[in-house]
Amino acid sequence: MDNALIIGASGGIGIKMTQLLLKKGINVIASVREQCLNKFECLDTLKSNYKSQLIPISMDVSSQKSVEKAFSLISEHTNKLHLIINCTGLLHNDEGLHPEKRLEDVNTDNLVQSFTVNSIGPLLIARYALPLLRHEERSILSNISARVGSISDNRAGGWYAYRAAKAAQNMITKTLAIELNRRSPHTICIGLHPGTVNTKLSKPFQRNLKLGQLTTAEQSVNYLYKVITGLEKKDSGKIFAWDGSEISP
Numbered sequence: 001m002d003n004a005l006i007i008g009a010s011g012g013i014g015i016k017m018t019q020l021l022l023k024k025g026i027n028v029i030a031s032v033r034e035q036c037l038n039k040f041e042c043l044d045t046l047k048s049n050y051k052s053q054l055i056p057i058s059m060d061v062s063s064q065k066s067v068e069k070a071f072s073l074i075s076e077h078t079n080k081l082h083l084i085i086n087c088t089g090l091l092h093n094d095e096g097l098h099p100e101k102r103l104e105d106v107n108t109d110n111l112v113q114s115f116t117v118n119s120i121g122p123l124l125i126a127r128y129a130l131p132l133l134r135h136e137e138r139s140i141l142s143n144i145s146a147r148v149g150s151i152s153d154n155r156a157g158g159w160y161a162y163r164a165a166k167a168a169q170n171m172i173t174k175t176l177a178i179e180l181n182r183r184s185p186h187t188i189c190i191g192l193h194p195g196t197v198n199t200k201l202s203k204p205f206q207r208n209l210k211l212g213q214l215t216t217a218e219q220s221v222n223y224l225y226k227v228i229t230g231l232e233k234k235d236s237g238k239i240f241a242w243d244g245s246e247i248s249p
């Protein structure tokens with residue numbers, strides 16, 4: 001694995017994954033949203049330690065123009081990516097997006113925001129990444145999904161927008177795997193559930209967790225890296241949890 005792209009490097013999981021890959025000697029292009037690019041100190045520190053091994057760029061996955069522009073910039077740096085990990089995701093924000101507890105909480109704006117980042121973003125990434133994944137070496141296109149996107153595992157209900165958008169993401173992963181098998185036969189396309197990880201995304205929902213259920217982002221990315229390195233072609237289209245177990249759709 002020579003060249004990786006981490007999308008959403010400003011997030012709890014994204015920044016730890018960026019650090020891990022750099023430590024492993026992999027060249028990393030790390031994307032954050034434009035407004036973060038010059039304000040995100042973690043990436044600045046990494047850049048000063050890893051110099052040309054790390055290339056920070058901007059990408060907003062909710063904008064097709066931004067995704068297209070980012071990939072055009074990436075292709076000026078390399079014509080080959082071996083690993084893409086899309087670490088972006090949206091469950092809540094300061095602008096009034098909260099996971100729904102009941103039907104009365106459902107509204108169109110929240111659904112659209114969630115689908116835009118959690119489902120459409122991954123598809124746009126695949127669209128523009130294809131030329132860089134299509135080479136003779138193994139390449140992996142992965143999205144960080146979530147166990148709550150599994151329809152068969154849905155016991156608690158609620159969280160309509162996030163659950164449905166992650167389920168749609170999983171369908172997109174499967175559909176991409178079928179197309180990529182034809183058009184980019186060395187590419188494996190998967191979804192990854194990182195566990196319940198101590199990040200900004202999970203912060204408001206950590207109160208009722210069982211002891212030991214919450215992991216650090218550092219632990220999570222170490223597990224995910226192990227899953228990624230053990231992947232085989234037959235795994236394409238599947239969703240895996242941090243411990244390597246397959247999650248049913």
Ligand SMILES: NC(=O)c1ccc[n+]([C@@H]2O[C@H](COP(=O)([O-])OP(=O)(O)OC[C@H]3O[C@@H](n4cnc5c(N)ncnc54)[C@H](OP(=O)(O)O)[C@@H]3O)[C@@H](O)[C@H]2O)c1
Nearest residue numbers: 008010011012013060061062088089146196197199201202
């Ligand atoms: N933490 C958990 O327990 C848990 C459990 C299951 C699944 N996941 C999944 O794991 C992934 C990473 O989440 P996390 O826990 O690391 O959460 P996080 O710290 O909140 O990170 C989310 C990342 O998504 C980025 N993002 C959101 N909207 C974006 C957009 N329009 N364009 C580009 N980037 C955007 C954020 O960028 P900004 O910094 O600019 O907002 C941030 O980098 C997500 O897919 C999440 O659904 C997490």
